Amino acid sequence: MGKTEIILFLVLANAVFLVLIAGVFMFVFKYRKRKIEHGEELKTKEEQHQLQLMNTQLSVQQQTMQYIGREIHDSVAQKLTLASIYTGQMHNRATEPEMSKPLENIINIINDSLAELRQLSHSLTDVRKQHASFAELIANECEVVNNTGKCSATLHILGNPEMGIAAKSSLFRIVQEFMQNSLKYSECSDLKINLEYENDGLKLLLEDNGRGFNLNERKHKGIGLDNMRRRALALNGQFEMESQPGVGTKLKVAVPKENLLSET
Numbered sequence: 202m203g204k205t206e207i208i209l210f211l212v213l214a215n216a217v218f219l220v221l222i223a224g225v226f227m228f229v230f231k232y233r234k235r236k237i238e239h240g241e242e243l244k245t246k247e248e249q250h251q252l253q254l255m256n257t258q259l260s261v262q263q264q265t266m267q268y269i270g271r272e273i274h275d276s277v278a279q280k281l282t283l284a285s286i287y288t289g290q291m292h293n294r295a296t297e298p299e300m301s302k303p304l305e306n307i308i309n310i311i312n313d314s315l316a317e318l319r320q321l322s323h324s325l326t327d328v329r330k331q332h333a334s335f336a337e338l339i340a341n342e343c344e345v346v347n348n349t350g351k352c353s354a355t356l357h358i359l360g361n362p363e364m365g366i367a368a369k370s371s372l373f374r375i376v377q378e379f380m381q382n383s384l385k386y387s388e389c390s391d392l393k394i395n396l397e398y399e400n401d402g403l404k405l406l407l408e409d410n411g412r413g414f415n416l417n418e419r420k421h422k423g424i425g426l427d428n429m430r431r432r433a434l435a436l437n438g439q440f441e442m443e444s445q446p447g448v449g450t451k452l453k454v455a456v457p458k459e460n461l462l463s464e465t
């Protein structure tokens with residue numbers, strides 16, 4: 202072999218070697234890219250699956266709540282009404298005060314229970330069937346809270362969001378659960394509800410000045426708090442809850458504009 206041929210051979214060998222190395226790099230690079238893409242695809246599918254699961258759970262819950270609401274209204278409340286009528290008749294016939302006074306007490310207890318049951322039945326029935334706007338539904342809840350005389354609820358509204366049934370129903374349940382919790386557990390004197398609707402979507406800020414609690418403690422991990430978070434996430438919303446013992450509890454929920462319009 203002549204000198205030129207050897208040089209030519211070396212150049213060619215080097216070129217082949219370089220092409221091979223480049224090929225290996227390309228292969229590894231493509232393989233890794235594909236792997237990352239595959240991982241992302243799996244993650245998106247998993248997230249979609251979780252969202253579907255959450256929506257199914259929520260709709261089963263909704264149906265159960267409606268069922269209980271109807272049962273309370275049609276069965277328990279009817280029976281209590283009858284009990285109230287019969288006791289009223291006995292009361293009318295009773296001549297001695299030892300009889301009529303206790304009967305009067307019983308009637309009052311039955312009527313109070315009836316009023317509470319009606320309220321409960323009303324709050325359990327499907328928000329989807331109510332024509333009231335989101336703000337009206339919340340104003341109504343504030344009135345219920347204020348009527349208890351235990352704490353004062355105030356509502357501030359900025360803007361008038363266009364909302365589909367799904368967001369209206371879910372966000373209302375979140376507000377309702379927060380208010381019920383504040384009333385039941387916090388012993389607060391003030392409950393503030395702020396609705397702000399701006400270009401980027403709807404922000405809810407709920408705040409009580411009650412006893413607060415430790416969010417990380419197991420005994421405080423209830424279905425109510427979990428449902429609130431799920432409902433916000435199902436709307437692709439942000440959910441931030443803060444609570445400080447002795448100071449109070451705050452909840453921020455933000456839902457992007459486009460997720461407010463869905464009807465399902």
Ligand SMILES: Nc1ncnc2c1ncn2[C@@H]1O[C@H](COP(=O)(O)OP(=O)(O)O)[C@@H](O)[C@H]1O
Nearest residue numbers: 382383386387413414421422423424425426450
């Ligand atoms: N605003 C609040 N103030 C004080 N404690 C609260 C408040 N909200 C929730 N909690 C605590 O967190 C727990 C879990 O609440 P939740 O998930 O709604 O369950 P439930 O209402 O069924 O007990 C409550 O039992 C209560 O101890």
Ligand SMILES: [Mg+2]
Nearest residue numbers: 378382425426
């Ligand atoms: Mg609760």
